Amino acid sequence: xHEHDLSKVGTRAKPAGEQVAGDPDKxxxxxxxTSEGEYGIPVITHCCLEPHGQVVQxxxxxxxxxxxxxxxxxxxxxxxxxxxxxxNQIHTHMDYMGGGFGSKFPPDLWGAEAAQLSKMSGGRxxxxxxxxxxxLTIAGNxxxxxxxxxxxxxxxxxxxxxxxxxxxxxxxxxxxxxxxLFPYVFNKLENKRLNHTAxxxxxGSARAWRAPNHPQLSFxxxxxxxxxxxxLNMDALAFFLKNIEIxxxxxxxxxxxxxxAEMIEWKKYAHLRSDTTKGPVKRGLGxxxxxxxxxxxxxxxxxxxxxDGSVDVDLCSQDLGTATRTxxxxxxxxxxxxxxxxxxxxxGDTQFPPSGGSGGSTTIGGVTVSTRKATVNALGKLFDLxxxxxxxxxxxxxxxxxxIQQKGNPSKSMTWQQACAKMGTQSISEMGxxxxxxxxxxxxxxxxxxxxxxxxxxxxxxxxxxKMNRMVAVQDCGLVVNPKTAESQVFGACIMSCCAxxxxxxxxxxxxxxxxxxxxxxxxxxGISDIGEIIVxxxxxxxxxxxxxxxxxxxxxxxxxxxxxxxxxxxIGVRVPMVPLTPNRVLAALSxxxxx
Amino acid sequence: MSxxxxxxxxxxxxxxxxxxxxxxxxxxxxxxxTGVLAEQETDAAPATPVQGPGAVAITLDINGRPxxxxxxxxxxxxxxxxxxxxxxxxxxxxxRGTCGACTVIIxxxxxxxxxxxxIEAQGKKIQTIEGLAQPGKLHPVSQAFWDNDAQQCGxxxxxxxxxxKGFLDHHPNPTYEEVKKGLGGNLCRCxxxxxxxxxxxxxxxxxxxxxxx
Ligand code: FES
Ligand code: FES
Numbered sequence: 001x002h003e004h005d006l007s008k009v010g011t012r013a014k015p016a017g018e019q020v021a022g023d024p025d026k027x028x029x030x031x032x033x034t035s036e037g038e039y040g041i042p043v044i045t046h047c048c049l050e051p052h053g054q055v056v057q058x059x060x061x062x063x064x065x066x067x068x069x070x071x072x073x074x075x076x077x078x079x080x081x082x083x084x085x086x087x088n089q090i091h092t093h094m095d096y097m098g099g100g101f102g103s104k105f106p107p108d109l110w111g112a113e114a115a116q117l118s119k120m121s122g123g124r125x126x127x128x129x130x131x132x133x134x135x136l137t138i139a140g141n142x143x144x145x146x147x148x149x150x151x152x153x154x155x156x157x158x159x160x161x162x163x164x165x166x167x168x169x170x171x172x173x174x175x176x177x178x179x180x181l182f183p184y185v186f187n188k189l190e191n192k193r194l195n196h197t198a199x200x201x202x203x204g205s206a207r208a209w210r211a212p213n214h215p216q217l218s219f220x221x222x223x224x225x226x227x228x229x230x231x232l233n234m235d236a237l238a239f240f241l242k243n244i245e246i247x248x249x250x251x252x253x254x255x256x257x258x259x260x261a262e263m264i265e266w267k268k269y270a271h272l273r274s275d276t277t278k279g280p281v282k283r284g285l286g287x288x289x290x291x292x293x294x295x296x297x298x299x300x301x302x303x304x305x306x307x308d309g310s311v312d313v314d315l316c317s318q319d320l321g322t323a324t325r326t327x328x329x330x331x332x333x334x335x336x337x338x339x340x341x342x343x344x345x346x347x348g349d350t351q352f353p354p355s356g357g358s359g360g361s362t363t364i365g366g367v368t369v370s371t372r373k374a375t376v377n378a379l380g381k382l383f384d385l386x387x388x389x390x391x392x393x394x395x396x397x398x399x400x401x402x403x404i405q406q407k408g409n410p411s412k413s414m415t416w417q418q419a420c421a422k423m424g425t426q427s428i429s430e431m432g433x434x435x436x437x438x439x440x441x442x443x444x445x446x447x448x449x450x451x452x453x454x455x456x457x458x459x460x461x462x463x464x465x466x467k468m469n470r471m472v473a474v475q476d477c478g479l480v481v482n483p484k485t486a487e488s489q490v491f492g493a494c495i496m497s498c499c500a501x502x503x504x505x506x507x508x509x510x511x512x513x514x515x516x517x518x519x520x521x522x523x524x525x526x527g528i529s530d531i532g533e534i535i536v537x538x539x540x541x542x543x544x545x546x547x548x549x550x551x552x553x554x555x556x557x558x559x560x561x562x563x564x565x566x567x568x569x570x571x572i573g574v575r576v577p578m579v580p581l582t583p584n585r586v587l588a589a590l591s592x593x594x595x596x
Numbered sequence: 597m598s599x600x601x602x603x604x605x606x607x608x609x610x611x612x613x614x615x616x617x618x619x620x621x622x623x624x625x626x627x628x629x630t631g632v633l634a635e636q637e638t639d640a641a642p643a644t645p646v647q648g649p650g651a652v653a654i655t656l657d658i659n660g661r662p663x664x665x666x667x668x669x670x671x672x673x674x675x676x677x678x679x680x681x682x683x684x685x686x687x688x689x690x691x692r693g694t695c696g697a698c699t700v701i702i703x704x705x706x707x708x709x710x711x712x713x714x715i716e717a718q719g720k721k722i723q724t725i726e727g728l729a730q731p732g733k734l735h736p737v738s739q740a741f742w743d744n745d746a747q748q749c750g751x752x753x754x755x756x757x758x759x760x761k762g763f764l765d766h767h768p769n770p771t772y773e774e775v776k777k778g779l780g781g782n783l784c785r786c787x788x789x790x791x792x793x794x795x796x797x798x799x800x801x802x803x804x805x806x807x808x809x
Contacts, residue, residue, distance in 0.1 A: 047785055048749075048751075048785060049687065049689045049695070049697055049749070049751040049752055049783075049784075049785050050687070050689075050749070050751045051689075096749075096750065097749065098687070098749050098750070098751030099748075099749040099751060099785050099786060101785075131691070132689070132690055132691065132692075320748075320749060321747070321748030321749030321750060321786050322748065484745050485745060487745075488745045488748065488788070488791060489748075491787060491788075491789075491790040491791070492748055492786050492787030492788060493787065494787070495784075495787030495788075495789055495790070496785075496787050519690065519692065519694070520689070520690040520692075520694040520695050520783065521690075521692075521694050525783050525785065526789075527780050527781075527782075527783060527789075528775075528776055528779045528780060528782070528784075528789040528792060528793065529776040529777055529779075529780050531789050531790070534790055
């Protein structure tokens with residue numbers, strides 16, 4: 001069953017109903033220029049290097065459970081339902097995990113199976129991980145999206161109307177798409193008509209993939225917008241800026257587009273699509289935009305200060321490789337005026353207070369608030385204890401550079417060690433909590449980020465090979481806790497975008513419904529030499545800082561596919577409608593242009 | 597007879613030296629490789645002729661120490677390290693010589709341990725990530741990975757570090773372009789290549805002179 005062609009999917013199509021805003025028909029009549037295009041972005045799979053799986057030991061009443069999961073607090077409760085034991089009999093542990101990207105939340109049937117095997121064996125630990133082919137077939141994928149888009153504009157480049165028909169599949173569960181976000185980021189457009197059809201096919205089901213919906217929405221929108229700009233014979237950047245007022249955050253996007261343009265040397269390398277560079281290897285630039293929420297999830301944290309001066313910060317979160325541990329340690333250490341080595345962080349264990357799953361870029365906001373509050377509470381208790389000893393009111397004390405001192409007066413101080421020794425034999429243990437529903441009001445964290453990616457590619461028009469020369473990313477995420485690991489997230493997201501734009505595609509056998517490339521030779525990921533230069537600019541400004549901490553994992557993974565696809569169109573003068581931009585697709589698009 | 601064998605060995609060496617192969621091809625997509633065990637640099641006695649099908653007792657020279665283990669002849673070195681010797685640094689990801697997560701160094705060559713049978717690795721010096729650090733001190737390559745935040749989930753990292761170490765042993769002073777080609781046999785899903793490239797260049801600098809074997 002080929003989902004690429006909506007007319008052939010028959011009863012598997014489930015239309016979601018039409019959404020109309022303004023008067024699209026009138027707007028098209030009045031439009032001075034219109035543009036039409038077809039776009040496709042295929043199903044890709046998560047392909048975590050560590051496959052899904054777990055070790056589990058079911059011994060009598062107790063189930064010890066070591067899954068590879070993004071959701072340590074909840075996954076054991078879900079397993080409990082599957083194997084019908086009380087949730088409090090399951091103890092979940094996870095120190096490290098080898099990538100999830102949205103696919104590792106549930107315990108899955110293989111978790112239940114492993115538990116049963118353990119029970120049947122009389123309580124021996126059972127390790128069950130998917131092999132690579134199974135991993136790529138059933139352990140999650142990102143839905144495809146196919147689109148027919150028509151847009152209209154005034155001659156001066158003002159976009160006036162958007163109409164899209166989209167369809168998508170994420171396997172047997174169908175393929176929903178939040179089309180009300182069209183045109184993506186340029187969302188305050190008055191006239192639009194939106195249709196979407198979910199298509200179910202007999203294949204493994206979709207799971208969240210880094211920024212669910214958004215890479216597809218960004219790809220379709222930015223492609224259609226640059227095609228409209230090309231029709232207007234207008235510079236793409238000028239076109240985006242011309243319409244900046246209909247974006248969700250005009251000032252921010254304007255500044256980011258200008259910054260990205262400066263970084264990629266837009267003035268030097270930009271040219272109109274109709275005006276391709278000389279020679280068989282063509283060079284081009286393209287733009288992609290992103291937005292995301294990223295509000296911190298519910299989280300509880302327990303902080304314990306021991307009389308020997310050691311500090312435990314415990315919460316049942318998880319580190320997916322995003323440096324959750326480091327962030328928690330940084331926040332705790334800063335509150336106490338200690339170095340991060342003096343703080344011991346405990347995560348990944350259900351004996352610790354519950355904290356949300358790591359999805360939707362919600363972790364950093366959640367864990368930093370709960371940690372901050374717990375540490376402030378614990379420090380307050382310590383100050384109460386020290387106040388009479390030091391002869392300073394508790395609210396006149398501060399913790400800086402490994403000392404407790406009278407505010408601004410280092411001469412009246414004691415070392416952290418001396419201060420903690422005053423606790424005698426009693427530790428101080430305090431809780432802190434983030435409630436997502438109240439978080440924004442409290443002002444420590446926030447939601448809503450913006451970012452821009454621009455790509456510079458070379459396309460060999462003889463071979464169809466696309467080379468990514470450079471990508472720049474400008475990204476806001478509120479207050480940045482650790483610029484180095486934040487940059488790493490953006491680098492990684494840009495690299496993933498290159499994989500998706502140039503290589504990744506799940507290919508199904510139309511006869512048997514089997515995945516034809518459930519391996520790493522033919523399910524392609526970029527290697528180190530496929531990636532050109534990446535330049536990241538974290539958009540750190542006093543205004544963004546003041547908003548508080550916002551999640552970063554998803555947004556920079558959104559705009560890169562659009563940027564590369566647009567850069568290729570700009571380079572070769574014609575749209576390659578479907579990603580990944582493989583040589584055969586590039587050559588096909590080129591030959592059509594030659595014929596047409 | 598021995599001369600024929602030697603000839604075959606020589607041929608294999610030239611045909612299948614992994615790095616040579618990658619270099620020659622320019623390693624366009626970075627996933628090319630061959631897992632055939634390079635047979636040079638093996639002065640030790642030939643492997644025991646016992647060939648299963650049940651488990652056979654073998655001794656592997658890992659990180660300078662002999663390790664005795666019973667494995668079926670079909671068992672890969674990767675599975676032997678992970679499942680029988682508790683050396684879980686090398687990761688099993690594709691299990692067919694594509695991704696490099698299982699990389700170790702055998703007889704001075706960077707190899708995919710998932711494509712080497714444990715019995716083939718007898719008599720050869722095997723280096724794994726576990727043997728890299730000196731007590732209390734990271735190897736310069738590992739340190740450089742740390743300094744440049746060249747890991748996220750870390751699942752590809754042990755393989756990358758070993759590949760980088762083996763690469764630098766043979767190319768102590770690489771250019772940026774050489775690093776890109778030389779590390780083409782390892783894949784990372786999280787997208788750490790920017791950090792890895794910086795890390796390998798930093799390690800090269802630090803390993804000059806006082807080379808840490
Ligand atoms: S697991 Fe050995 S190369 Fe992938
Ligand atoms: S760091 Fe996760 S796969 Fe490389």
